[in-house]
Amino acid sequence: MNEQMASAREWLDSAISASEEIATVALGLEGVELVGIRKEPPDEQGSAHIALVGEQNSVQIGIASNINGCQELARTLLGMEPDEEDLAEDEVADAMGEIANILAGQVKTMMAERNITVNLGIPIFINGHVEVTTEKDVAAADIQLGAIPATIIVLTNREDN
Amino acid sequence: MRIMVVDDSKTMRMIVKRTLRQAGYGDHSVEEASNGKEALEAIKASKPGLILCDWNMPEMNGLELLQTLNSEGIKVSFGFVTSEGTPEMQKIAEENGALFLISKPFTSDTFQEKLGSVLS
Numbered sequence: 162m163n164e165q166m167a168s169a170r171e172w173l174d175s176a177i178s179a180s181e182e183i184a185t186v187a188l189g190l191e192g193v194e195l196v197g198i199r200k201e202p203p204d205e206q207g208s209a210h211i212a213l214v215g216e217q218n219s220v221q222i223g224i225a226s227n228i229n230g231c232q233e234l235a236r237t238l239l240g241m242e243p244d245e246e247d248l249a250e251d252e253v254a255d256a257m258g259e260i261a262n263i264l265a266g267q268v269k270t271m272m273a274e275r276n277i278t279v280n281l282g283i284p285i286f287i288n289g290h291v292e293v294t295t296e297k298d299v300a301a302a303d304i305q306l307g308a309i310p311a312t313i314i315v316l317t318n319r320e321d322n
Numbered sequence: 323m324r325i326m327v328v329d330d331s332k333t334m335r336m337i338v339k340r341t342l343r344q345a346g347y348g349d350h351s352v353e354e355a356s357n358g359k360e361a362l363e364a365i366k367a368s369k370p371g372l373i374l375c376d377w378n379m380p381e382m383n384g385l386e387l388l389q390t391l392n393s394e395g396i397k398v399s400f401g402f403v404t405s406e407g408t409p410e411m412q413k414i415a416e417e418n419g420a421l422f423l424i425s426k427p428f429t430s431d432t433f434q435e436k437l438g439s440v441l442s
Binding site (some may be wrong): 182186255258263267279282283 | 329330331332333334336337340378379380404405406407408409412425427428429
């Protein structure tokens with residue numbers, strides 16, 4: 162069977178579904194709330210991204226939040242107490258990378274059920290705005306992971322390239 | 323038993339250690355490595371009884387580590403703790419002799435279920 166190409170929106174929908182497991186199992190939160198779909202990545206945020214690459218599909222999936230949000234996500238992932246000292250920048254980056262890794266892994270498994278096979282890359286963490294070039298399609302969604310605001314960002318190659 | 327946790331993420335190594343404690347395996351000593359190459363040297367030196375290993379890592383990934391252990395005749399209980407959870411990856415893990423593949427995110431219940439027979 163030929164592998165199909167999925168659109169940026171389809172990858173985003175899978176990532177939104179996968180974020181429920183991130184929220185409840187990885188982070189121990191009540192759940193995730195979809196706040197809204199957005200047309201481009203947020204400004205000036207910390208974000209962790211990971212590549213998923215296959216024969217027909219090449220995608221970057223990322224999770225972003227503001228400075229406080231990234232710190233909270235990292236602390237929550239590590240199960241830290243409120244009175245513990247803040248994590249250093251590199252520790253936050255590592256934790257956010259791991260959240261992106263878990264998210265991407267869940268998306269990969271979901272897409273495999275549609276006969277879409279991709280390989281996972283290694284996460285990177287970026288401080289700042291992700292600039293989307295004209296060759297790329299972007300799909301993004303603002304979510305609430307418990308009380309923590311975050312954005313899921315999906316970048317794919319534009320289908321008409 | 324000595325347990326080795328192999329993951330390029332320090333965060334994930336901490337989470338695995340925490341989950342081992344939550345699952346009731348806190349009495350076992352735990353050492354860490356940040357990639358397969360580092361783990362291979364440490365395994366030869368300290369001879370752990372169980373490896374909990376990530377799949378995607380720089381230098382040497384988890385599958386390459388397992389295959390190297392096999393080719394060098396180093397016998398050790400080996401399981402993956404990884405974001406890779408597809409049936410294809412589970413099959414590859416099994417074919418190469420991994421005892422289990424635990425997908426992230428995981429719970430202490432999952433650790434008890436998969437590690438119980440190895441650690442008890």
